[in-house]
Amino acid sequence: MSRTDPKPPPNTRTSPAAGAIQFDRVSLAFDEKEVLTEVSFEVPPGHLMVILGASGAGKSTILRLILGLLKPDGGRIIVNGHEVGGMTERELMTVRADVGMVFQEGALFDSLTVRENVGYRLYEETKLPLEEVDRRVEEVLGYVGLAEYVERMPSELSGGQRRRVAIARALAAKPGTILYDEPTTGLDPITATAIDDEIVKLRDLESVTSIVVTHQLRDAFYIAGHEARRVGEGYEVHQASSALAPRTTFLMLRDAKVAFQGRLDELRRVGDPYLESFVGDTIDLLCGNARTA
């Protein structure tokens, strides 16, 4: 299966070396409930990590910790060389400048148009000339296939369009890292695949460091089993030519702890009853062509 798009992707990187996330024995509890217990992992620059787990397993909490929206009770969180755990809100603005986030349901600003939503950071927090910001907004909206929706309000968009505008908003400031919180939940399979393709493109063509939180196994395995490459002026997303798409690892959370960390082929071989019950035959069904011998 492959898809092509004539539009060239915009430059989404500030510097090729930027973007690495490291969790070192991070713990967090809300009142008596432990949400994360000594969670450790690392996402190297340009790599993608898919975080799986049941609802309430602490997946989204990890993204909020990376952005400094929550503070850990213990452990260290390093984002692009900055330890964010002890940073003040003001200091965190520097870290957030290089991290884009796609929230569940998009979290678009209701009172702003698509243009204002996508260019929000550039309009409000930088001194870039308006023409340049407008050009950048149109560029990223074209990238996600919504160039003609620039003057619409979020309420006039479908769920999938809102999610793609949210991706465009995360891309607009050319961050080195993008965090996706359930980017395909509640979407039909065709729209979900279009969003998966965006994620694959950013990983493979722009080397954006990414974390995808999801409990949609279909999308998780699609991202791991596909790769994007440039074809002339455009690009193509297709089944990974090697056993698995490069630079993609999985992290599975269970009872606030890391239950598994590794590549898709390792996930298939691990043989843990909980993992078996969670992923079941889905891997085989969805990744039949991506199996290792």
Next chain:
Amino acid sequence: MLALSAMLKRAASEVQEYLLLLGQVVAGLVRGPRYWRDVVEQLDVIGVGSLVVVLLTGVFTGMVLALQSGMTLDQFGARSVVGRLVSASMVRELGPVLTALMVTGRVGSGIAAELGSMVVTDQIAALRSLGTDPIRKLVVPRVIAGTVMLPVLTIIADAVGILGGAIISQFQLKVAFSVYWNNVVAGLFFQDIWMGLIKPLVLGFVIVSFACHVGLKTTGGTQGVGRATTNAVVGASVAVLALDFLLTKAIITFLY
């Protein structure tokens, strides 16, 4: 006993969080970035948007005040001094308090609902992730607008209230307009003007900052937004009445 202790703890924590927000607002006023476009927008939303309701409140309050006090003054044969009563009551008490209560109902509920919705739909988290401090972007402009516009709205309410009183005096009580107006002026002192301005200044700050605090603390989805809106209106209304008493007492002590 345990329930009482838990309730006190919750109240103390609420006060602590509100004071923390006030500290952040002050820091936001002193240090940038400042969002002047949002300030202008909020001046329009809070000030111009509340004008009709404040005009209606002011004029009907002045009219009913003239009617009621006219009846009482008649018992002493002092109907002609109705202007003195209307002006003093409007400027010192009813203008500031009723305007504050109207703004609480209209603006306080709106702010709590808007910010509450933004919290439950992750828009506040999105703002922070995009490098914007929600206190500076959302709270500071609203607090500036509320603090500036409530005194302006109060002056307007006072003016139309006195005018409403004049209409009743002229056509119902048959007190000549010149007599009424002379009494209006004679009944007012500089201290009254100060009282009429200090009160809305403080009340405007409290209403808006409290509504922002309640809105930003919203939890529990759309049901939580409804609860936050109710809490903001009830809490700010009680705060208006309690603060009115305290401010009146303090101003009488220091100015009169």
